[in-house]
Amino acid sequence: MTSRPASFELGGRRAWVVYGASVSIYVLAVFHRSSLGVAGLIATERFHIAATQLSVFTMVQLLVYAAMQIPVGALLDRFGSKRLLLSGVTLMTLAQLGFAFADSFAAGLVARVFVGVGDAMIFIPLLRIVALWFPPLRIPMVTQLTGLLGQVGALVAATPLVHALHAYGWTPSYATAGLVGVVLGLLVLVVVRDSPNPDHELDEIKVRAIARAVRAAWRTPGTRLGLWSHFSAQFGATVFALLWGYPFLVAGQGLSPSTAGTLLMLMTITTVVTSPIIGGFVTRYPFSRSTLILAIVAAIMTVWAVVLLWPGRAPLPVLVVLVVVTAVGGPGSMVGFDLARTFNPPTRLGSATGIVNVGGFLASLSTVTLIGIVLDRVAPGGPSTYDVDSFRAAMSVQYLVWGLGVAQILRYRRKVRRELKANDPAAYDALRAGEPLTP
Known part of the structure; x- marks a missing residue:
């Protein structure tokens, strides 16, 4: 006879552990999203492109992100937060590694498309975890905390990445950033659970x-x-x-x-x-x-x-x-x-x-x-x-x-x-x- 999974207190210690592992993926996603903005001049030289083509990177990535939102929301209701977070961080990791080694505009563009696809799978599942793991009175504050922590990714892109690009070059910097996703993906795999209540697991839609x-x-x-x-x-x-x-x-x-x-x-x-x-x-x-x-x-x-x-x-x-x-x-x-x-x-x-x-x-x-x-x-x-x-x-x-x-x-x-x-x-x-x- 198998034992019934334990339930956990809303907003308790386990809730914060699950949230911490999940929000780390969001911080990484914001970093990947912002990472090209601070490397614009270097990117124009690496890919031999003009400013107009450089803007295409950002436009395409945003377009893909926006187009994926409703499909991702529907998939979230079907498969749950944990699976989508793992899928998103896997795609971002592979795409960022591809971007690290890309040396043409076409290859770089394909990599940024898949960065956008992976990025699109992070924020909505994270908000679902907030909604299910915290009491209603605390959800607005934790939601704002999520947006605030996302800014950490932008700050890391604006400072350490810039230093790394000048000190170590394009490929080592972006490859290292991509490999961070492997560590955080393993953390999600071990720690994250869709719901604190075994009676409130995801419906099989x-x-x-x-x-x-x-x-x-x-x-x-x-x-x-x-x-x-x-x-x-x-x-x-x-x-x-x-x-x-x-x-x-x-x-x-x-x-x-x-x-x-x-x-x-x-x-x-x-x-x-x-x-x-x-x-x-x-x-x-x-x-x-x-x-x-x-x-x-x-x-x-x-x-x-x-x-x-x-x-x-x-x-x-x-x-x-x-x-x-x-x-x-x-x-x-x-x-x-x-x-x-x-x-x-x-x-x-x-x-x-x-x-x-x-x-x-x-x-x-x-x-x-x-x-x-x-x-x-x-x-x-x-x-x-x-x-x-x-x-x-x-x-x-x-x-x-x-x-x-x-x-x-x-x-x-x-x-x-x-x-x-x-x-x-x-x-x-x-x-x-x-x-x-x-x-």
């Missing part, structure tokens, strides 16, 4: 039922509210940090490269500082989560209006405020996942989280593309002709994306509140009283 789970998650107004919250809050910080912030500050605002780099680092510091504040707000005022998102987006829109309408170049203190306020959108967008968790059962949490995660990356890709199109029209001579006026026109397209997002947040917030009050008045009153809801 048939493949044909996966589409039904995705449809059910999509039809849930709370999922769409989460998607549009993520859509509206995240893209400003992502677009600024990933591609257009540095040229905007240097070519558009006339800052020195070192000052521009410092402001980009300030964005990371802002994320670290504001994540626990936002997590605390969400825990205390769950009914006002969408209001918080609207306030953050309104603040970002306001400070961008000040900068874009400033006669000539904006002074440095105003630009400092710009990067700080824009950076708050990153941790703010994490609230979208908490909304999806509230209104979906655990059996389709992966699908709902995947849908939400599409929002921010879809907005980011759209905005990156629109800014590039406008810059090509107003400054056809290329980067050497960019100035404050060309960036004023290009960065203004963000308002189209913000406008769409805010309109949809207001639409689905009304729908969620109306349906919850009609179908479950007790839950509605509990949320208004600041009590967390368990799906």
Whole structure:
């Protein structure tokens, strides 16, 4: 007779051990995602490419990541967090090793595609582990902690990797980074378990039922509210940090490269500082989560209006405020996942989280593309002709994306509140009283 697996306390020591092993994979994923950004000049020499081709690496990787979110969410509901984390870290490890030895643009591009595929399999399974291993009252704070720890990967990419590239060269640096995945994959294999409760193990969802789970998650107004919250809050910080912030500050605002780099680092510091504040707000005022998102987006829109309408170049203190306020959108967008968790059962949490995660990356890709199109029209001579006026026109397209997002947040917030009050008045009153809801 086999013994029944032991259950574990929500938020207890075992929960933190499982979370620690899982979040280490996420830190590694953020490192891999950011690793090319700090090696741009070296990459142009290694692959013999121009700046336009270099940007293709990032665009393709983001596109693959966004396209994989809903399929990964559905697979998560079918196979569980542990299997997807192992699959993701395996793909990232093999892809990063391939990137270490690639010496052509085509080979490097294929490697970055599979880095994106592996990366896409990490964040959503990690959020499912948070949702199942921690009590509802603590989930918003742990979710914000997850985003904060992810910044460690970006910082490692910005400092030790740069040093390693100059000291040891391309192949040893990227190969070593890739091999870290082997160690962390073994840690996940030994430590991670999908659920703390043996009676709450993953349901065996048939493949044909996966589409039904995705449809059910999509039809849930709370999922769409989460998607549009993520859509509206995240893209400003992502677009600024990933591609257009540095040229905007240097070519558009006339800052020195070192000052521009410092402001980009300030964005990371802002994320670290504001994540626990936002997590605390969400825990205390769950009914006002969408209001918080609207306030953050309104603040970002306001400070961008000040900068874009400033006669000539904006002074440095105003630009400092710009990067700080824009950076708050990153941790703010994490609230979208908490909304999806509230209104979906655990059996389709992966699908709902995947849908939400599409929002921010879809907005980011759209905005990156629109800014590039406008810059090509107003400054056809290329980067050497960019100035404050060309960036004023290009960065203004963000308002189209913000406008769409805010309109949809207001639409689905009304729908969620109306349906919850009609179908479950007790839950509605509990949320208004600041009590967390368990799906």
